[in-house]
Amino acid sequence: MYNQDELRKKAAKASNKAAALGPDIDLTAYDMAPVAHEYLNDEKLHAMPKAEQDRLIMAGLDISENARGGTYFQKDTAVVHCKSHQEGIEIIPIRKALAEHEWIREYYWKLASVDTDKYTAAAELDLHDGYVIRALPGSKSIYPIQACLYMDKDGLQQNVHNLIIAEEGSELHIISGCASSPHLKRGIHVGVSEFFVKKNAKLSFTMIHNWAEDMMVRPRSVAQVEEGGLFLNNYVCMKAVKSLQMYPTTHLVGDNAVARLYSIIVGTPGSEYDIGGRVYLKKPGTRAEIVARTITNGAKIIARGHLIGEVADVKAHLECKGMILNGGIIHAIPELEGHADGVEMSHEAAVGKIAQEEIFYLMSRGMSEDEATSAIVRGFLNVDIPGLPPQLKAEIDRAIEQSDKDVM
Amino acid sequence: MLIIEDLQVELGGKTILRHIDLEIKEGETHILFGPNGSGKTSLLMTIMGYPQYKVTGGKMIFKGEDITCMPIDRRSQLGIGMSYQRPPTIHGIKTRQMVHICAGKQEVNVDELAQKVNFGHFLERDVNAGFSGGEIKRSELLQLMAQNADLMLFDEPESGVDMENISLVGNTIAKLLEKDIQRSENKPMIQQKRERSKMGLIITHTGYILDYVAADKGQVLYDGVLSCSSNPREILNCIGHEGYEECVRCIIRTN
Structure with a gap:
């Protein structure tokens, strides 16, 4: 049962709890006071300065909305645009959803734990906003939905919570960009995401990140895939970042559910990435694939992967390839955990040069x-x-x- | 024309080719015989320009330019191409893309070219990834067709090719080397022959390729030395009957 007091109490207890992985961040060094931005109607959205538009394009947000099924656009702490162009697909700012829709309680903090660490705690205690994207049963998204979390104010801590729900038999494609404005030097992005892929639904989530050199990034994602569902998660980060740490977890809870996680990282000097993916295969016939391609030009990259096969007749593969082009460190940590006779799991890790x-x-x-x-x-x-x-x-x-x- | 004069080559500090003299005129195709480890592939790699094959003496002239110290890409641009025996797999580069790379600035109809070597199904696959021996040969030929080189080096083009595809491979090479002259209304055969400009150097063990390509000369490379230059059929017969050692001895005596 949803109990807000309980959640807040748990969050408060965890508000100083360091994360299990990655360098600890002193959150008092950032400002999380809300920053007001005007809501942009279609006309104003299209009138955005060219330089800003170009930067958004790099993060997958196309202002022209050409071949996009809808848009969620948040600048700092404020929602500046939110609209679906497609029947059967809902896009709602999460604060609005929490205030107006009872059903949201069935999803909010259902997969991720609010007391995981100080970042999840902050997302509950000082939630700025975030999106709820939901594909109604049987609906198919013809064009991908674009969601962008943009940071403009220097020194900001942005706390976001997203819920992505693909109802039974639906097909939903999302391109999610995170970017910071050219004049932003430092900041921290905290993003909690919970993915619900229901029976026979298909969800693809492609994330393209464009951060600044002094940005700290702490995404916290958990996904659940039901019988026959497919969850496809792509993460692309080609730009500098001070420190990025994430270890998204996927639970395959229904027969024949499939998860595929791909990460493509190019690490520039001074950047530190601790990334990976973890998949629990809990039912017969489930399949998982984790693929990481990393290149460093002087960055430190830790590429993790963890597959947990809990029952027989599951298949999973982990592929972790790194290339050191011009200094830096690549540390591949693949883990396989079989808990039953009849699991089939393998991994392939390589660090090399051209x-x-x-x-x-x-x-x-x-x-x-x-x-x-x-x-x-x-x-x-x-x-x-x-x-x-x-x-x-x-x-x-x-x-x-x-x-x-x-x-x- | 390719002229090689008194070429000496080292690999890993060891001399592997000595006193190589070779001349391939425009329109000529030579066959290179020799036992395993005699240096045939090394000679091809040296002509192509692989830097680990260090030229310690002599020189190579192609189309009047001294290519002895020229980097690989310049040699390729000058018109030298190679069909490799074991090319590396390049992940993420599709065969289709590779054909475009070979064509350089020229327009190329990849599907049409691929059809000629029965390779249409492989265009969307990473180049050489999991290709069988025969598939590699056809992929290499496809690339050479797009490259339109003037001097083509073939490293055992028929090895690993099944009986069904051997004529395809043989005929394609003949075509590349302009050895497929046919009776034509507009041009007498003699004129076609005279206008041939493509040059070839083909390594073979089996000699099957001779059934398709009318080669002009045969060369035997033995222990790093070019020991014989003669009719390729005759050399093949001699090697078949007497073995390389005897074959080389015989030639030296007659020379």
């Missing part, structure tokens, strides 16, 4: 050494993601293409 042989091969086909190197790096980051709509694949390709200029 093979000379491949460069020469491409050079013998006419490419210069630089072109060959860049083609190989792009190829390394180019992961086939089955089930991802082509336009979202194109968004990922664009992010990679753009980063290529920074890497070389």
